[in-house]
Amino acid sequence: MNLRAYWRFLVVARHFLPLLVAYARDRKRFFVIGSSRRVTPEQRRKRAQQLLDSLLTLGPTFIKLGQILSTRPDVLPPEYIEEFSKLQDRVPPADWDEARVVIEDELGSVDDRFDEFEREAISGASLGQVYLAEVDGEKVAVKIRRPGIETLVEADLRVVRWSLPLLMYFIDDSRSFSLETLADEFSKTIREEMDYQREGRMLTEIRENFRDNDRICIPEVKESHSTRRVLTMEYVPGTKINDIDSLDAGGINRTELAETLQRAYLQMIIDDGVFHADPHPGNLAVQDNGTLVFYDFGMSGRVDPFVQDKIIDFYAAVADQDIDAILDALIEMGTLSPEADRQVMGDVMELAIADARGEDIEQYRVQQIIQQVEDTIYEFPLRLPANLALVLRVATVVEGVCVTLDEDFDFIGVATDYLREEGYLAEGVRNFVEDRATEVSDAARSAVRIPPKLESALDRVEREDFRVQADIEDSDGLLATMTKRLILGMLLASTLFSTAFLYTQASLPATGVGIAGTVGLSLALWWSFRSKKAVRAKPQFTRQSMREQDRESPGGLNTSFGEDTDDAYSGD
Numbered sequence: 115m116n117l118r119a120y121w122r123f124l125v126v127a128r129h130f131l132p133l134l135v136a137y138a139r140d141r142k143r144f145f146v147i148g149s150s151r152r153v154t155p156e157q158r159r160k161r162a163q164q165l166l167d168s169l170l171t172l173g174p175t176f177i178k179l180g181q182i183l184s185t186r187p188d189v190l191p192p193e194y195i196e197e198f199s200k201l202q203d204r205v206p207p208a209d210w211d212e213a214r215v216v217i218e219d220e221l222g223s224v225d226d227r228f229d230e231f232e233r234e235a236i237s238g239a240s241l242g243q244v245y246l247a248e249v250d251g252e253k254v255a256v257k258i259r260r261p262g263i264e265t266l267v268e269a270d271l272r273v274v275r276w277s278l279p280l281l282m283y284f285i286d287d288s289r290s291f292s293l294e295t296l297a298d299e300f301s302k303t304i305r306e307e308m309d310y311q312r313e314g315r316m317l318t319e320i321r322e323n324f325r326d327n328d329r330i331c332i333p334e335v336k337e338s339h340s341t342r343r344v345l346t347m348e349y350v351p352g353t354k355i356n357d358i359d360s361l362d363a364g365g366i367n368r369t370e371l372a373e374t375l376q377r378a379y380l381q382m383i384i385d386d387g388v389f390h391a392d393p394h395p396g397n398l399a400v401q402d403n404g405t406l407v408f409y410d411f412g413m414s415g416r417v418d419p420f421v422q423d424k425i426i427d428f429y430a431a432v433a434d435q436d437i438d439a440i441l442d443a444l445i446e447m448g449t450l451s452p453e454a455d456r457q458v459m460g461d462v463m464e465l466a467i468a469d470a471r472g473e474d475i476e477q478y479r480v481q482q483i484i485q486q487v488e489d490t491i492y493e494f495p496l497r498l499p500a501n502l503a504l505v506l507r508v509a510t511v512v513e514g515v516c517v518t519l520d521e522d523f524d525f526i527g528v529a530t531d532y533l534r535e536e537g538y539l540a541e542g543v544r545n546f547v548e549d550r551a552t553e554v555s556d557a558a559r560s561a562v563r564i565p566p567k568l569e570s571a572l573d574r575v576e577r578e579d580f581r582v583q584a585d586i587e588d589s590d591g592l593l594a595t596m597t598k599r600l601i602l603g604m605l606l607a608s609t610l611f612s613t614a615f616l617y618t619q620a621s622l623p624a625t626g627v628g629i630a631g632t633v634g635l636s637l638a639l640w641w642s643f644r645s646k647k648a649v650r651a652k653p654q655f656t657r658q659s660m661r662e663q664d665r666e667s668p669g670g671l672n673t674s675f676g677e678d679t680d681d682a683y684s685g686d
Contacts, residue, residue: 118265119272126176126273129168133161134280155193162197174240174263175270175304181413182300186503189296207238212261213245220341227339231256241307241412246349253349254336259308267308271301307412310345316388317347317411323386329374331407352399352407356518366404369523372516374406376528379512383505384422385536391415391504393511395518415504421447425505426538433530437463447502599642606635 140153169176183190184198207213210233214224221227230248236255237244241263245256278297306312314335321332331350339346353360355375361368375398382389390397392413399407417425424447431439437460444450450459516523533539613628 119269119276122269123273123276126172126277129172130165130277133165136161158191158193159197162194165194166197172270173266174260175267175274177240178304178307179274179300182296182303184507186296207235207243208261210234213243213258216258216261216343217256220344221339228256241304242310247346249336249339249346254339254346255333255349256339257310257345257347259310259343264308267304271304274300303413309342310340311342313412313414314340314345314347316414319388320382320386320390320408320411320414323381323388324378327378329405330378331401331405333407333409350399350401350407350409352401352405354395355398355400355406355515356395358518361400361519364400364402366400368519371400371404371406372519372523373528375512375519376516376525377532378406378408379508380529380532383417383508384426384533384538387417387419387422389415389417389505389508391508393508393515395515398515413504417502417505421502421505426533429526429529429533430539433526433533449502449506595642599639602635602639602642606632606639609635 140151166180169180180198184195190198213235217224224231228247228249229251232246235243235245240260242257242259245258247254247256274297314337317332318335321334324330324332333348333350336346336348353364355361355371358368361371375393379389379393390408390411390413392410397408397410399409401407424443428440428443428447431437431443438456440463441450441456441459445452513525516525530539609628609632613632
């Protein structure tokens, strides 16, 4: 294992070292000295393409790493995020003889456990591959973990851990924490995706949540033929959701289909707290009667109640065009730094809404708003909660699929209707009224308490018994600096007087000592004004400085996900 990990480390270093060197030179033109150099968006995009090619070459683990990175705009610039949205996870399936060994190790003889088993895989991906079979006269899809993938993944995870100290040297401190947490997140995520028992549990839970919805179909797991490395489920054929010609030929109402998809994800994220996290067209299909089919639950997540509430607040604020409420929701979710300039962020939000809005006030897209937020997150680095990052990415991918089905699809309108039908908007209004009532009650109590206290304070002023105590915060050492200068000035004045007196009344050596002291104190006072710790005005972060930063900032390392398999069933 160690020997393989060492070799993989050398292979990975060969691919990544040129980009790391380029990034180091962006920060310091001559590595150690020199100013930073400006990197254009075109150069960043070219580097992103190079990095994408490297990830595809390095294989399954690094493809998955790219998919995770694509959900982290706090780590990567927007050019990388956009480029990695094209990341494909299609690789040729392993030979049948190798796959057969996995099945028989887990389930026993293929011929004994299955009535029929096709030897050609219908789908191949980085972590697994899918075959068609038959059990008790029913067609099933059998998902098999790729042979030998565990050893490769564990070796690559070691390489990732070994590479972290090197990466920390090349990135700025503001993103080092995000990168460390990302490494932990990635290790956890890829091991979960290789655990088909976990995928089966998530699939079953989500299927149960939609049991009364006849517009949603989720395959049933065959527990008797499923293990950690093999997942057998009901085979549900369908037309890929982005095959518009076939959908039109079948008389499918694409607008209704888009609404069904949007409502399904709103239910999963807002109501259920467990969601399918990979809604690209390869994992979505449509049956002849218009029923929406979900495949591949390897990438799935959970949302805690607090985040659910904040997501509701976000949707409601976007619908109302309430910029302050949007920012408050993003801050409370941990998506936006509380120290970010609200004026700048408000301008970003207003611009995003203005750009996305049509003639109808409802015609603006959440995708564009989220994209603007993601771009800004990179300028104001912070750590995104892992599942919230997935939620943000899911929202954009779903919106893209909906627009593919209907270019005039009103994403916000559907979300608003859903929230109203489920009572969330009414609850929001009720909470608003309750909050205002509380404020009025507090104001009334204050109105009663203030006059007596004011009268008492005025009486103390009249008796000259009114004292004010103030604590002065001096975080920059202002008082110390001013005191030092005052003392130096007083010493210099006295020394000048003494030197003049010695010059007229004393010997030359004594006068020389006085002159030396005068010169020394003069230099000390002059240096106090030249020192970096001198009292100077510190301008606050402004939009102009942000624009200057954008023009001068060096490029960075960066990588999205959305595999699009030819078949509806995905292998990972």
